[in-house]
Amino acid sequence: MSVKMIVVGSVAYDSLQTPKGKRERALGGSAVYFSTVASYFTNVGLVGVAGKDFEASHIDFLKNHGVDLAGFDLKKEGETFHWAGSYGEDFGDATTHDTRLNVFESFDPKLPEDYRNAELVFLGNIHPALQLKVIELVNKPKIIALDTMNLWINTTRDLLKQAVAKVDILFINFQEALMLAEEKKFAPAVHKLLQMGPKRIIVKMGELGAMTATKEARFFVPAYPCLDITDPTGAGDSFGGGFMGSLARHGDYSENGFRRSMLYGAAMGSITVENFSLDSYLALKPELIEERYQALKKMVTLD
């Protein structure tokens, strides 16, 4: 069966500390979070690279979720990308203690032939040159979405803008939206980002939720109120996986379809942060997704 959606991004081991505890070499990376979450909605292929230290149990974890690994490059040499960081009491921005790119440094995404016809493409937070390369490789997908981060805004702004101009949806967080737009206020920043080319932007605002805007419309979804966060790592990619997964599953590309997908994004982000790493997906009851979706829907319903 060919895949309906692909994600290109990082595969990582994260050593992290949060106010709730410590984990060494926990499974992580944007493509891993995205594909695991999206697997609850659609047939998804992961394009990424890992080293010889990548554990068989983690391959099994992805396979058990039905994630297609035809584009997963498991190297016989070198180590998997490793990130070490910690979160303070407010679970805000992480402090990075160590970053070892390892095999990820020379990551050169290759798409299996059928991946080029995927209907939806998610470009995780990787170098904009690689994002541009993937954009060239795919064959007119219905949706190309791109995520990025402050590093690329600061170091490769021009390339990033070239990539942003070619996608349908830009995922970005609040501070980065202001940075990329070079604006100090939110409304003008949103306006400017939409002028850069994407049809739609999705601004992630952490515990406040997320906003989506087109030139005609905008819509806010609150974060599901998690009273007990354990590990915020991967919240954004999980939002992306839920959002894009919902689009893939429902095939509804109307404004209302995008709004519904915002709720699924928020639902999945909330599920991810309740446990370390991807532990929430070790034995997730799919009913929980619908429960969260319905709870969020109640929060945005006005008669």
Place this chain on the structure above:
Amino acid sequence: MSVKMIVVGSVAYDSLQTPKGKRERALGGSAVYFSTVASYFTNVGLVGVAGKDFEASHIDFLKNHGVDLAGFDLKKEGETFHWAGSYGEDFGDATTHDTRLNVFESFDPKLPEDYRNAELVFLGNIHPALQLKVIELVNKPKIIALDTMNLWINTTRDLLKQAVAKVDILFINFQEALMLAEEKKFAPAVHKLLQMGPKRIIVKMGELGAMTATKEARFFVPAYPCLDITDPTGAGDSFGGGFMGSLARHGDYSENGFRRSMLYGAAMGSITVENFSLDSYLALKPELIEERYQALKKMVTLD
């Protein structure tokens, strides 16, 4: 005609600088913003104090809006509360350059007899002891709402908590919500504030919008996207005036009625910040209120 709603709060002259320009001794104060805005929705009485320098044209401005001034104490001695401050490029928190309480220092709110039977009471951001006094004076209104600020959280936390415990609705901004709850994260802060006694809280989040929560429900409204802010002073009190005004006008105290009122609050906040001081209300076309309301409604509608 007796008033349906009363507001108790400050009457001020503001000397301020924003990236858009400067104003000296512009009309301001929480009770002035609130009552002017609310006058587009209902019959509102202003309880406040001003000094001998308070201009006749400003009395006329309030009267022309139909604001009832039976509880407005215009002193023959002393000066009106004067605040001087400036906003930076991001129109974020103001920097205070000078505060002269003047006649406001000994403000002792007195309620005309019929004010005690007002259906809705808004306690603007004044000393919690005065808020408590007004709560004792009124005769079972349907809604008592209270606004506060970091000053009272820091200096009179216990009195403030006593007042908060006795009201139906607590208005508070995002940072102050964390401060008052002594929490670092939003969701636990909301939970704790609701345990303090109010049936509902409304958290103002500036350019991101506002959230309302009860123990059972929560709802977000985005800020109307103003591309051209002139002066953020009074945005919160204008939100309050629109919210409470809408409740007063529609008499709908269901969850849906409160949600609709959140949209009116956001609409009025957006109108206020487009011009200095209360200039937006010198010749406001009431159709603009409905236009903003409808635009905001489109931003929160999900089929």
